[in-house]
Every structure is written in structure tokens, then in C-alpha cells.
Amino acid sequence: MQIRPILATLRHHKAGTLLIALQIALTLAIVCNALFIIHERLAHLSQPSGVDESDLLVITNRWANKPTQGEIGSLMAQDLATLRKVPGVANAYATDAYPLSGSGIAYGIGHSPEKRKFVSSTAIYFTDDNALPTLGLKLVAGRNFRPDEIGQIGGRDKIAPRVLIITRELARRLFPGESAVGKIAFVSDQPSIIVGVVERMQSPYVDSSMTEWADCSTLLPFRQLVTPTTYVVRAQPGQLEEVARRVRAALYAANRMRVIRPDNGVKTFAQVRAQAYKSDRGMAILMAWISVILLAITAAGIVGLTSFWVGQRRKQIGVRRALGATRHDILRYFLTENLLIGVGGVLLGGVLALGLNLWMMKQFEVARLAPGYVLAGVVTLLLLGQCAVLAPALRASRVPPVEATRSV
């Protein structure tokens, strides 16, 4: 293929060549990193919570007039009874936090009562024997809590549970290679016996600083006698909307000295999930928009400049056609020219992409760019360039040989 004459021509159009190459390079650098951010965010937000999220509802309740701990215990029991009577409710339990709730308690768990020697951080969930069926957690070893094991605990009481249920990931960290059931672990200065292991239950936090132990959770057999209280409610299949409409009124009818906020006091788990990952999804949307518009603008730029070149070289093309070049030759000439510029651009762009990623890794705790993204970006931009140049190149190939004889 005639690369040498192409290079000679490009040398005459240094500015235009450089501009296209530079534009391709910068576009590649930005689009690669944007795609990578999209991938990271989507991976983050599609992490499974371990909870069977359909048909699940959470209610945040605050008591008025600051009841004592004893009073909270009976109010809570009344509320759970009220909730179970609401038509369409399958199960319910009271807790302090749930996966993706954003706030809750985190402890260290380990093999020693000395708290500073913990093995892993863990989310702590106050639950009862109804938590597993309500959340739809999968028990992979051992058993659920028994009703007689469920205790009550004040807000500032010492937390020293006799039995625990932990997640499989936490079990793996505490007892690698062995079964955790029946073993002893410390979440306080007192020993606790692990009675069950669930497949998965995500922590309340989605913050990047806590992803290291996102799947390490511990269920404690306590009702925590504090306000606010959260009720997690499972509706019968397909009755979520109905139940969501009814529960607030049902609870207020039983006792009105409470606050369940009308705007966000009752949330479906889908709403909880959307809220927890709002910024992840937003970032992915923004990056996708930037990428699409950027690619469109780069393509438009290539079309514009190549059209100009074709217009400028009509005479030259006519001469070549008159000297025997086929239309196909002319088409190939412009496609090859664009490919050469494109390759130059993506070489520079690849370096820029990695540089930008290194800099962002330092500044924003972004992960290292996978080479696959640069490769995908390179292919995309080269293809984009070829597509963009196609229309002007076809126009060039239709320049008749007689053009050579025209003076203007």
C-alpha cells in the first residue's frame, strides 16, 4: 500500500494531522477512564446483599415522650403483633439496622477477649428468630436462633451474647478451612458460641472505606430497647404495595404517640437500594454521557477536517484518477491516511489514559485501569475514525478524472 506518499502529504498538513491525532488521543484517555469508572461503579452497586429483596419493607419508628426501656420492650412487642395482623404481611422483626441502611454498629470480632486483637471488623445486627425468614437469608450451616435465646438489651448495656449467627465470609476469616458452627468467638469480653452460618448478609455501609469487610456480618439474638426502632417486614408475594400503604396507618391506629415520617418512614427495599447507590449510579450515567458526546464530537471533527482535505485535494485526486488510479484506490488512500493518524493518536492516547489513571489513583482511590479497557478504547476509536472518514472518502472517490484539467 502507498504509505510513503500518504506520509508525504501529511507532512504538508502538519497542523490538521496533529489536531486530529491529539483529539483522538485525549478522547481515548478520557473515554477509557470513564468506561472504567462506569464498570467499577456498576460492579459496586450490583454487589448482592444476601437479602431476598423483593417483597421487603422497612419502617423507621420513633417513640414520643421518651419511654423507658421496659416500656419500649412492650411497645415493640405490641407493634410486631400489630404488623403481623396487617393483611398481606408474612413476617416481621425489630432491629437497629439492615443491609444498605447506611448506619448501624460495627465491632471487631476475634478469638480473644482483648478487643484490640480482633480478626475482622463486622457489622452487628440486633435480630430475633424471625430475622432469617423475614430477610430470606440462606442458612448454610448450623441453625437459626431459638425463641428462648432472644434477649433484650438497653442502649448502653454491655453486649455479651451467648450465641451468634455469622456470615460465611466472616466464618472463613475466623476459622479458615474448618466449620465455624459450635466454635467460640469474641465480640465482647465474654465468649459467644456460633450456632449458625448464613451464606451472605451485606453490612449497612456501601462506603468505599468499608468494602474490605462488606460481607462480614454478625447477628445477635437481642431486641435493642432504644428509639428509633426499625421494623423489617416481609409481604406475601405480590402484596408489597398494598402492605406499604397499610402499615403506617395500622401502627398509628394501635398507638399514635410515635413518629413514622410520612415521606420516608416506610420504604421498600428497592427504594433503600436506590438511595444507597445513588451516587454510584449517577456517576455511571454522567460518565456514559461524557463518553457518548465526546465520541460524537471527535467523529464530527474528523468528518469536518477530512472533508476540507478532500475539497482541497480535488485537483490532486483528479490527476491521480487520470493517471489510472481506480475509485477504490482513492477510497483506500483516505481510509489509510485516517488509520495512520488514528494509530498515532491511540499510541499517545494509551499513554495518556494510563497517566490519567495513575494520577486519579493517587487523588481519588480509583483502582488500576485494566488493560482491556485501553484496548477496547483503541479499537473503538480506530473504528470510529474509519466510519467518520468514510463519507468524505467516498465523496473523494467520486471526483472525476476530468477535474485534473480544470484550472479552478
Next chain:
Amino acid sequence: MLAYYLRLGLHSLRRNPILTALMVMAIGFGVASSMTTYAVFRAVSGNPLPEKSAQLFVPQIDVWGPESRARGFDMPDSLTYTDATALMRDHKAARQTAIYPVGFTLVPRDAAREPFAVSGYAAYADFFPMFNVPFVYGGGWDAAQDQARAAVVVISSKLNQQLFGGADSIGQLVHLDDHDYQVIGVVADWNPRPRFYDVNNSSGFDNPPDFFLPFTRAIDTQTETTGNDNCYGSAGRKPGFDGWLQSECAWVSYWVQLPDAAAVRAYRSYLLSYADQQREAGRFRWPSYITLRNLTEWMDYERVVPPETRISLLLSLGFLLVCLINTVGLMLAKFMRRAGEIGVRRALGASRREIWLQFLAEAAMVGVSGGVAGVVLTGVGVLGVGLVFEPDIARLAHINLSLVGLTLLCALFATLAAAFYPTWRASRVQPAWQLKSH
């Protein structure tokens, strides 16, 4: 002459509408994406109290030791109750306050109305003068009321509107949880963003507080914090509220006002000597370590500006750069196509400078049109930020006159910068060569 150049420019732009539209849209999109992300960035990175920020400081004391940091835990960004009350007692700064966030249910006097939840802060008397809090009615409490653990409350204008219809409510009673509090002040519309004194607990951009009450009173009524409670390695503490107060749990925000550099030095050495005392008393088993950051340093330390905001601003600026390179290329193509016309004008006596000005005028028209497109697109962008950023942050971003002005200026300057090379090339066209070849 300028009018003539503009007419020439308009004529030329009309002759090639697609290329013109391409340039205008490239600039419009580039400027709009930068301006939209900048509007968000500006909203979250502003100084919430510019007139005072250099005088306000946050102390930190290393109560967990270097071992905790080896395990990936930062130094606590709040104080323990023990340290906060000791620092309040010693009273070494010009002004100081311990603060923590609290929440109550408010039962309205009118029994027909449902109780509702309110949130606010427990603080000391210095809070109000220290942070320049404006009042509509009354004012804050004084140090004597701190001492007396008085059941008084300062409420927001919004809560005053809800409870008392916006009237002067000084002396009225408000029932929070299980106690009555006497209203002694109504704060005017005061909502610094970020809410600098609470960024260790919240994003700093959520709903403004409904009330403030004396710290000492909140402790008396055993009010829990609704913020972070960091209890590294203190599970062996005594049970109950008092056990929590005496523990190494860090949950009290602490702010001091230090008017000059000498006061800052003095306070730093005071903090260090306090930590030394604690070490000698056997509480810390590591070298004493303290920090003292001013307001802006504290905002950085707490990473108040979300990384999303910075990344998107950065990538938008890159986007603008690509749009400008694109414009340089298109303008070059457009101007050089008219080499013949330039040759004729030069031959008829136009100077290089005149050619340059003529094309610059044309570029400026593209810039202004790009700016107008940019303003429209920025408007769309700002309306759409709710889809991308947290609602608390998104609603802070808004279009105002300065943003519109900035968008137009940015578009104009960017276009003129992009036009620099193409117009220069146009002005260097050799008239003789052009005339000869045609």
C-alpha cells in the same frame, strides 16, 4: 470596520451552516459540561464562614494510640466526653464549644396534631457568637445557663413557623421527648454549607437543624448522640450512660476560636501539655500526639467535597479541551478554504492585521453563539444533576447570574484561544501565490 468584519463573518458562517453548527455545538457542550460540574463543585467547596474561618480550629487528641492506625483506623475526628469536658473546664481559648447532634420527638401542644421528629445540636453558649449565628428574636443562652444546665432552647425559623406561626415565641415552652424547654431565641435563616461544625457526622449538606440546646442539659437528660460514636477497643467499659461518658468512645465535636497566631501556638502547647498529663496519669501509653486544624484544613481533612464532584469536574475540563481542539481543527479547515479570498483582500491592500481581525471577529461570533448554546445546555445540565449527584448536593447547584456570565465568558475566551492559530495562519496567506494559482 468591526461591523463590516462581523457582516463578513456572518456571511461566511451562513455559507457553511453544518460546519458552523458543529463548532457552536462543540463549544456549547464543552462549556456546558464544565459549567454544570463546576456549579456543583462551587456549591460543595465554598467556604461556609469566610469572615471567620481562619480563626476557627478543631483539636484532635490521639486517644487510641499508633496501634489503631496500623490497623487502618484514623485518629478519631471527635473527642471523648472526658477530654471535651476537661477542655471546656480549662477554657484556654478565646471561645470554645463542645457540640453533638441530637434528635427528639416533639409533641405539639395541640393534641390533634401528630408528634414529629426534630433534630438539632447540643452546644455551649459560645456556639452562637463564635459562628456568627443571626437571630430574629431573642438570642443564645449564656455561660451561667450552661453552668445551671438550664432547660432552654434556641429554635430555627422553620420550627418557629411550624409551632408558633412565625410569631415572637420567646418564653414559650416546647416539649421535646419528655421535657419542656423554654424558647430563648429564634435563629434567622442560617444554614452554612457545608455545615462545617458537623462534617465529622454527616455529609454537611443535609437538612438544617431545628434547634440548639445546652450541652450540659442534654447530658443531664441522658440524650444519646445521633452522630458517630467511635469506640475503638473500649468494649470492656462499664454499662449504662455514665459508663459510656467515662469510656474512650469519641463522639463530641469540639471547636475553638483563636484570634491570632500567638493564640494558636499557645493553644497547641496547651493541648500537648494536656495530653502529657493524661499520659503521666497512665491513660495513654504512647507519645502524646495532638492536631489543631483550622476550618478550611478541617474541610479538606474530612473530605467534604465528594470525590465524585472532583472527578466529574476534571473529566469535564478534559472534555472541554477536546472540544476546543476540535474547534481549532474545524476553524483551520474553514479559514484555509478561503485562502483565495484572503489573497484577493490582501492584494487589494488589506494588511495582515486586518485579515487577522476579520477572522477573529468571525471566531468571536462562533464563541458567543457557543456561549448561548452553553448557557441553555448548562441550564439543562443543572436541572439534571439530581440524576447524577446526591440530592442533598444536587439541590445546591443552581443557575445564577454569575454562572451565566461565567459560561458566556468561558465560551468566548475558549473560542478566541482556539481561534488563535487558525486566524494567524489565515493572516499569513501569501497573496501572490494565491493569485497566481487561480
